[in-house]
Amino acid sequence: MELLNFHPIARNGTFPPSPVSNTERDSSVPNDASSVSAHSSMPKHRRPSRIVVLNLEQHLLHCRPALLVLIVAALIAAQSAPAQSPSSKSGSVKVELPPAPVKPHPLLPDAFAGWVATTPPATVTDAAQADSANAAALKEYEFTHAVSATYKRDGETLTVRALSFIDTSGSYGAYTFYRQNGWTKEDIGTGATLNKNRILFWLGTTVIDATFSNIGPMSASELRELAAQLPAAEGNKAIAPPILSNLPQPSLDKLTTHYALGPAGYAGSGGVLPAAMIGFDRGAEAVTASYSLTSGPATLTIIDYPTPQMAAAQETRFRDYIKTGSKAHPAFPQPLADSDQASLEVRRSGPLVILVSGDAIPDESHKLIESVHFSEELVSIPQPTDSEVNKTGRLLLGIAELVIVGASAAILLGFFLGGGRALYRVARGKPASSVYEVEFISLNLEK
Secondary structure (H helix, E strand, O other): OOOOOOOOOOOOOOOOOOOOOHHHHHHHOOOOHHHHHHHHOOOOOOHHHHHHHHHHHHHHHHHHHHHHHHHHHHHHHHHHOOOOOOOOOOOOOOOOOOOOOOOOOOOOOOEEOOEEEOOOOEEEOOHHHHOHHHHHHHHHOOEEEEEEEEEEEOOEEEEEEEEEEOOHHHHHHHHHHHOOOOOEEEOOOOEEEEEOOEEEEEEOOEEEEEEEOOOOOOHHHHHHHHHOOOOOOOHHHHOOOHHHHHOOOOOEEEEEEEEEOOHHHHHHOOOOOOHHHHOHHHOOEEEEEEEEOOOOEEEEEEEEOOOHHHHHHHHHHHHHHHHOHHHOOOOOOHHHHOOOHHHOEEEEEOOEEEEEEEOOOHHHHHHHHHOOOOOOOOOOOOOOOOOHHHHHHHHHHHHHHHHHHHHHHHHHHHHHHHHHHHHHHHHOOOOOOOOOOOOOOOOOOOO
């Protein structure tokens, strides 16, 4: 029988000759009669089985360490593999999709109070497209986008333009920029005013400019329904400009207040001083308001600077500018030129520079400007208390307290037990201490 890939080992540990084909045996190896007779003496159906068994024994002898290593590795892998639920499928991959983006709340609806938009509201993000004549002022108030729409109802037309800003400082400033002195007050949103068929109001970070083809007694109520759908400002965006709190309230005409963050907004809302002198490029902001005093109207201008040092330098500059009068350069703006020169006064309070102008007598003008006083409010900023240093310090302090308490308890317990034992011995007529007392055991053995 021809053996192909089996290499048995004899019982004595020697390797038998490798099997060869009949052709090779005839050409290169002589016939061995004894070998042939030995193989031929075995039954033919037993020869392969014996050889295979011997081969398996040899492979097991050589591969036993490797098999043990493989078995141990398989057991470890089986134990460390995470258990799968019966419902899970092998090879399945869990894919988590990102949450769907939240659609921003639209500034203008398609319909409200019976008014229906003729076309979907159009949105623009360029200030020049929102208001080309006042684009510079809108940018100073940090304009973000505008939405405009035309509504129809029973043959009447309503044109609405919504201007959105980063925070309420921008929306309030833009509202005071568009609102002119002498307009009628309305009760819509946070503040509103009326001029013929035009209603202007602001709420949160939005300014609404609405023009009716025919205004009626219910027009304000209809716009209040629109205001209820506007997004509300949250967090720091809802904080009003702090400079407004410095305006004296007696005799104040609140519909004449104008808040400016830049030269275009200041000049466009009727600023008293030249806009180039204010210093808006250095972080200044200004508010202007009219007062109805007994002797005549007066205008109060308050400019807030980042530091008192900047305010002091600007106070000197404004005072020197006013003293030059008609020779001033640049020339006086119209509100300053129309004022009584004897009533003009400039003073500083902290980082605020205050200017009073108008036609009031000097005494009343002086009282008005003296009523402005900057008060610095200290705000306590909470500090983080959960730092690693604080945690470590509290841990060490706790350990020290525990050691002190334990040591004190041990000392007190020692005094209590030791003192009690001493008192007990003294009460029995023995010395307080038993250090020098010889103790022995007596068996009392008597014969």
